[in-house]
Amino acid sequence: MAITSDDQRLTSADVTTTTAMTAEQRAKFEQDGYLIIRGALTPTEVDYYTTAIDRVYAEQQASGAIAPGKSMHVLSAVANCHDAVGLIDHPVTFPLVWSMLGWNVHIYHSHLDVHPPIKEKVPFRFEWHQDGGRQNRELEGQPRERLSVKLAYWLSDVSETGRGNFKVIPGSHKTNWIDGPPRRDIEWPEPEGSVEVCASPGDAVFFDRRLWHTRTNNYSDITRKGMFFAYCPRWIAIRDEIAGIDEPEWVESLSPVRQQLLGHVGKGIPGELEGDHSWGHYPKTTPLYGWLDERDMLVYDNPPLRK
Numbered sequence: 001m002a003i004t005s006d007d008q009r010l011t012s013a014d015v016t017t018t019t020a021m022t023a024e025q026r027a028k029f030e031q032d033g034y035l036i037i038r039g040a041l042t043p044t045e046v047d048y049y050t051t052a053i054d055r056v057y058a059e060q061q062a063s064g065a066i067a068p069g070k071s072m073h074v075l076s077a078v079a080n081c082h083d084a085v086g087l088i089d090h091p092v093t094f095p096l097v098w099s100m101l102g103w104n105v106h107i108y109h110s111h112l113d114v115h116p117p118i119k120e121k122v123p124f125r126f127e128w129h130q131d132g133g134r135q136n137r138e139l140e141g142q143p144r145e146r147l148s149v150k151l152a153y154w155l156s157d158v159s160e161t162g163r164g165n166f167k168v169i170p171g172s173h174k175t176n177w178i179d180g181p182p183r184r185d186i187e188w189p190e191p192e193g194s195v196e197v198c199a200s201p202g203d204a205v206f207f208d209r210r211l212w213h214t215r216t217n218n219y220s221d222i223t224r225k226g227m228f229f230a231y232c233p234r235w236i237a238i239r240d241e242i243a244g245i246d247e248p249e250w251v252e253s254l255s256p257v258r259q260q261l262l263g264h265v266g267k268g269i270p271g272e273l274e275g276d277h278s279w280g281h282y283p284k285t286t287p288l289y290g291w292l293d294e295r296d297m298l299v300y301d302n303p304p305l306r307k
């Protein structure tokens with residue numbers, strides 16, 4: 001059966017019920033800095049998004065942007081793959097985002113990753129990091145503020161270690177600094193307590209940007225594939241290329257919440273209002289605020305979700 005992005009199973013546009021993150025999930029997220037959401041995507045969705053990422057990989061190879069058999073790390077996921085749009089407000093995972101950050105959010109950074117098996121050992125490189133770049137140098141605080149969260153969707157089988165798994169130090173989001181080598185290419189032991197996250201196709205990982213994490217090398221026989229979306233408040237700039245910047249009809253075909261997440265809300269409002277609206281000054285005209293309000297999901301005791 002042909003599947004299109006209008007397929008009911010691939011869109012949350014028509015989902016009328018939604019559930020906030022549970023107290024148990026919140027406690028675990030606060031403790032570990034990440035959650036694994038098993039079976040977030042159906043097998044049909046896994047097939048659909050795998051076809052989409054394979055197409056991008058083939059295009060990258062055809063254009064010479066990546067050599068045959070080499071890895072792909074394409075930024076601005078939806079700008080480069082419109083078919084990925086169904087993941088940005090996926091009904092299973094997106095509630096975790098707004099439960100933590102509230103209604104005034106957008107996607108600031110996203111990527112499509114394909115990592116084929118590596119046949120020969122590559123030189124050591126210390127890749128442990130927190131997300132947010134200069135936020136980790138220019139912000140005060142111990143720990144620094146959370147500011148953003150990220151969703152990783154696994155399209156290949158990383159249910160065993162050694163397959164290029166995502167690796168984390170549970171609980172490290174409360175730590176501004178971990179020990180590392182004086183230079184990234186100097187061999188260094190793996191951080192104490194670090195674990196490779198094992199996930200099956202369709203599982204998602206939701207993590208705090210401050211969680212110390214790294215990708216590992218894929219020495220298995222399985223090509224690793226994943227799509228990543230990072231969310232932050234709208235008063236932090238979008239680092240991605242804006243999806244659909246020259247395609248107004250495509251943008252208008254998206255739900256208002258998707259338009260907000262991709263950075264389109266507030267455009268076209270004349271005068272000063274445009275700037276203020278773009279960073280979330282007006283809740284009542286910010287789609288996710290209205291969407292949550294209609295479903296009675298705004299609360300009084302959580303500032304980012306306050307009515």
Ligand SMILES: O=C(O)CCC(=O)C(=O)O
Nearest residue numbers: 131165166214215216228
């Ligand atoms: O690809 C991975 O496993 C890690 C991804 C990562 O470092 C990131 O999303 O910041």
